[in-house]
């Protein structure tokens with residue numbers, strides 16, 4: 295692994311964690327479908343592996359690659375994005391601790407912060423993350439353990455300034471955690487802009503083919519638990535705490551699923567280039583199309599977050615949201631496409647269309663952070679852009 299440490303993104307995506315096997319020369323790290331590992335002595339392991347809940351070589355390979363691609367020290371693979379989020383939150387907080395989160399978040403993440411954690415005695419609050427100075431004051435006042443952000447956000451595609459928010463969080467003694475699902479490590483590496491931890495739903499771009507559910511956490515080097523806590527692991531290090539908790543609660547992915555995610559990483563760079571180029575073509579078409587009230591896409595020069603996105607992202611990603619002027623038109627559009635499939639999720643080869651207020655963000659409906667009711671989210675796939683545009687054109691004509 296170390297010989298690739300200074301290589302470019304695509305080279306590391308292909309090679310890190312994929313050292314040919316010592317006994318067979320297998321070029322691809324195999325699926326180790328084994329729950330237990332033979333030992334030569336009762337107190338000594340052969341290759342560091344004992345039982346599949348604690349570790350598996352297929353999982354290690356994926357974690358090494360992802361840690362390298364995000365520029366982190368350690369990565370942890372989980373059976374779902376929400377499992378990754380939950381384990382990280384539990385490692386960092388205890389009942390009585392405070393959690394701050396940005397307003398526009400994935401519905402399931404919002405559900406954790408608005409329902410699950412408050413019920414267990416953690417206090418939580420949504421903050422306006424577009425104003426880093428106000429964020430710093432609010433985090434200090436609440437004595438929050440961390441601020442949780444998404445950029446680009448789901449589904450409004452708002453852009454947050456990671457560097458400014460990391461400085462704000464740190465000045466208040468809090469950590470900054472970034473959900474990097476929408477960008478993927480190819481387009482954006484939040485740790486390089488000062489974030490402390492990154493989470494992923496690897497179900498999306500990292501898996502990339504709509505065939506697995508998975509999640510991950512990546513940590514920057516040198517993170518300690520808050521308030522001088524030693525934690526369950528006793529070392530006081532966040533990485534040790536996550537590893538301990540993950541094994542203690544059994545929140546581990548199967549080897550077949552992580553193998554597919556390692557495969558996904560190898561093509562991530564080329565896929566993200568094509569997703570981004572297709573999304574730009576679709577966004578430009580929609581912007582000029584009668585019947586579309588607004589197109590939300592950070593690649594437009596007049597998007598309020600464009601300059602920040604240009605600085606912290608390599609390209610603008612594969613998601614485009616649009617507003618249709620009424621809930622009826624938005625729902626009808628979702629039911630009128632032929633190439634776009636009406637389905638939740640995003641980040642895969644096939645283009646998807648969905649209606650967030652009912653399908654992915656229902657938890658927010660009738661709350662202070664409710665979405666506009668005329669919004670539609672598109673996940674732009676790898677098809678020919680002309681076919682995607684023609685499909686949207688006919689669906690808009692049908693409204």
Ligand SMILES: *Cc1c(COP(=O)(O)O)cnc(C)c1O
Pocket residue numbers: 374375376377400402403444448473475476494495496497498507508509
């Ligand atoms: C899908 C998603 C999640 C949740 O991940 P799962 O793999 O579905 O558990 C979290 N954050 C974002 C931005 C997502 O899109």
